[in-house]
Structures are given as C-alpha cells and as structure tokens.
Amino acid sequence: MTDREQIEKQLREAQAQAEADFAAADSPQTLYEAKTKYLGKKGAVKAILRGLGGLSAEERPLIGQIANEVADALEIVYDARLDVLKRSESEAKLAQDSIDVSFPGTWPVRGARHPLALMLEEIEEFFYSMGYDIAEGPEIEQEWYNFDALNIPADHPARDMQDTFWMKNGGVLRTHTSPVQIRYMQSHQPPLRMIAPGRVYRCDSDVTHSPMFTQVEGLVVGEDVSFRHLIGTLEALLKHVFEDSIEIRLRPSFFPFTEPSAEVDLRRAGGDWMEVLGCGMVNPAVFESAGYDSSKVTGFAFGLGIERFAMIKYGIRDIRLFYENDVRFLRQFR
Ligand code: DAH
Numbered sequence: 001m002t003d004r005e006q007i008e009k010q011l012r013e014a015q016a017q018a019e020a021d022f023a024a025a026d027s028p029q030t031l032y033e034a035k036t037k038y039l040g041k042k043g044a045v046k047a048i049l050r051g052l053g054g055l056s057a058e059e060r061p062l063i064g065q066i067a068n069e070v071a072d073a074l075e076i077v078y079d080a081r082l083d084v085l086k087r088s089e090s091e092a093k094l095a096q097d098s099i100d101v102s103f104p105g106t107w108p109v110r111g112a113r114h115p116l117a118l119m120l121e122e123i124e125e126f127f128y129s130m131g132y133d134i135a136e137g138p139e140i141e142q143e144w145y146n147f148d149a150l151n152i153p154a155d156h157p158a159r160d161m162q163d164t165f166w167m168k169n170g171g172v173l174r175t176h177t178s179p180v181q182i183r184y185m186q187s188h189q190p191p192l193r194m195i196a197p198g199r200v201y202r203c204d205s206d207v208t209h210s211p212m213f214t215q216v217e218g219l220v221v222g223e224d225v226s227f228r229h230l231i232g233t234l235e236a237l238l239k240h241v242f243e244d245s246i247e248i249r250l251r252p253s254f255f256p257f258t259e260p261s262a263e264v265d266l267r268r269a270g271g272d273w274m275e276v277l278g279c280g281m282v283n284p285a286v287f288e289s290a291g292y293d294s295s296k297v298t299g300f301a302f303g304l305g306i307e308r309f310a311m312i313k314y315g316i317r318d319i320r321l322f323y324e325n326d327v328r329f330l331r332q333f334r
Contacts, residue, residue, distance in 0.1 A: 137180035145179035173201035177217035185290035191222035221299035
C-alpha cells in the first residue's frame with residue numbers, strides 16, 4: 001500500500017467510525033462532542049492530514065480533496081442526526097408536561113339574572129307583545145309633573161315632607177311613575193298604549209318598603225276605552241305573571257288621577273287575598289293637564305310595584321334582599 005492509499009484508508013475509516021459515533025450519540029451534547037472528536041482542530045481528520053509530510057506535491061491536493069469530501073459528508077450526517085435528537089428531546093419534554101385531560105377543572109362562576117330584572121322582563125314582554133310602547137321619564141321630576149298635573153292638590157298628604165324626597169330647588173325624586181303619563185301624552189296623540197317602568201323614591205323603609213323601588217305605570221287612551229278593557233288587561237297580565245289558577249278581585253279605592261279607582265287583589269287556592277296594584281279610569285282633569293280634550297277621549301291607567309310582584313311570585317319576605325346583592329340569594333334565580 002502506498003502512503004497515499006494508507007492515508008485515504010485512514011480517512012475512510014475515520015469517516016465510518018465518526019458516522020457510527022454520531023448514530024450512537026443520544027443527545028445534542030454528546031453528538032457535538034463526537035463531532036469535535038473527528039472534525040475539531042485537534043480532531044482525528046486533522047491529525048491524519050498532518051501526516052501528509054511524506055506525500056508528493058501531486059498527491060497532497062488529492063488527499064486534501066478526499067479529506068474535504070469526508071468532512072462535508074460528516075457535516076451532513078451530523079446535521080441530520082442533530083435534527084432527530086432535537087426533535088425527540090422536545091417530544092420527551094412535551095410528554096412530560098402534557099395536559100391531563102381527566103384532571104378535574106375549576107368551573108367559572110356563572111351569574112344569574114336579578115329577580116327584579118326577570119320580573120320586569122316578564123311584564124315588558126307581556127305588554128310589548130300586545131303593542132304597548134315602553135316609555136321612560138326622569139327620576140328627578142318637577143313638582144308639577146309629579147303632583148299638580150296628576151290632580152294631586154297642594155294639601156295632599158303625598159306632598160308631605162314625610163313621604164317625598166324634595167330637592168333644594170323645588171324638584172322631587174319622583175314618588176311614582178305616574179308623571180310619565182303626562183309627559184307621554186304631551187308628546188303623543190291618542191289612541192295610545194304605553195307602559196313606563198322605572199325607579200321611584202319615598203321616605204319609607206321597613207321589610208316591605210324601600211326608599212327606592214321600581215314601578216311599572218300603564219296608560220291606554222282612545223275613543224272608547226272602558227273599565228272592561230282595564231279589567232281584561234289586568235286579569236291577563238296577572239295570569240301571565242302568576243298562575244292561571246289565581247283569583248282576582250277589585251276593591252273600590254281612591255287616587256286623585258283616576259275616577260273611578262280600584263285596587264286589585266289576587267288569591268291563590270287556599271291562600272289569602274293580597275293587594276297587588278292600583279288602577280282606574282283616567283280622571284278628565286289629568287287629560288286637561290296633558291293638553292287633551294277630555295270630552296273626546298277616555299282611558300285607563302294602572303301602577304304596580306315590581307318588588308311586590310316578585311315578593312309574591314318567589315315567596316320573598318324582606319324587600320331589602322333585592323338590593324343587598326348577596327350571592328346566596330341571587331343564585332337561586334338561575
Ligand atoms: N301612582 C300610584 C302609586 O304610586 C299607583 C297608581 C294607582 C298608578 C292607580 C296609576 C293608577 O296609574 O291608575 O301609588
């Protein structure tokens with residue numbers, strides 16, 4: 001064997017040995033170490049090339065070319081092996097911190113509708129489906145809208161400091177939603193059907209009275225609106241909100257803005273009569289306040305408190321529960 005053949009054989013053997021070492025490396029780290037062992041400055045290939053001293057000037061480039069081929073081939077094998085090792089390393093990592101789909105999760109806390117929102121929605125749905133408009137008015141109201149226009153005289157007890165939150169400028173926190181009747185009639189012409197839900201305020205507080213509560217006003221005006229229409233409407237409403245089996249009765253009553261006036265009671269089978277709302281035929285004086293000709297139109301009106309409705313429907317004894325937002329109370333309306 002010539003020197004050249006000898007060196008070429010050494011190079012090929014080193015290449016085969018390096019390829020075997022690369023294949024045996026089990027991590028990028030050991031693979032890199034193997035690469036250095038053959039291709040590094042102090043590596044086996046360099047050591048072989050250092051032994052070229054005995055070769056002729058024609059032979060040296062030939063051996064150099066073979067050495068380059070070996071180095072290039074080893075780089076390719078190295079890169080391929082590095083790829084494989086990196087991939088299995090990341091796969092092992094993934095397998096380790098994989099997600100256990102059988103592990104019990106934490107539930108997001110689900111909210112519930114507020115009972116007053118539920119009740120209001122039920123009432124609004126009922127009237128909306130019958131073609132009523134849903135109107136609103138201001139909670140800070142002028143004395144005239146809250147009282148005078150509704151035929152509530154200056155010496156009426158409702159105007160007393162005891163019952164009404166007066167503002168320094170003479171305005172009031174509206175004590176009922178009835179002033180929306182006037183505002184609505186001022187901006188609409190008959191025939192009309194509307195309800196006006198909203199907050200109202202009174203100086204009053206115990207288990208069944210809150211200084212702020214929520215009413216729904218109703219007003220229907222036309223040429224031949226009668227007391228029968230009022231009774232039929234309220235009966236349908238109450239059977240929709242409560243049960244079909246409830247009994248209803250009307251008691252004569254008095255409100256300055258209606259004439260005649262009545263209070264409506266309901267009773268469940270075996271239960272006691274419970275007062276649920278006030279109503280009546282619109283007093284002609286109210287039509288005049290709103291600018292209507294009271295000889296041409298008639299109408300009925302009613303006013304109800306949705307807290308009272310919700311207390312009866314859901315069996316709630318203390319009105320304050322509606323405003324405290326205790327989740328143990330609210331969750332029950334899911
Ligand atoms: N505004 C009355 C109140 O707050 C409720 C009421 C009664 C309204 C009779 C009406 C009605 O429209 O006709 O006590």
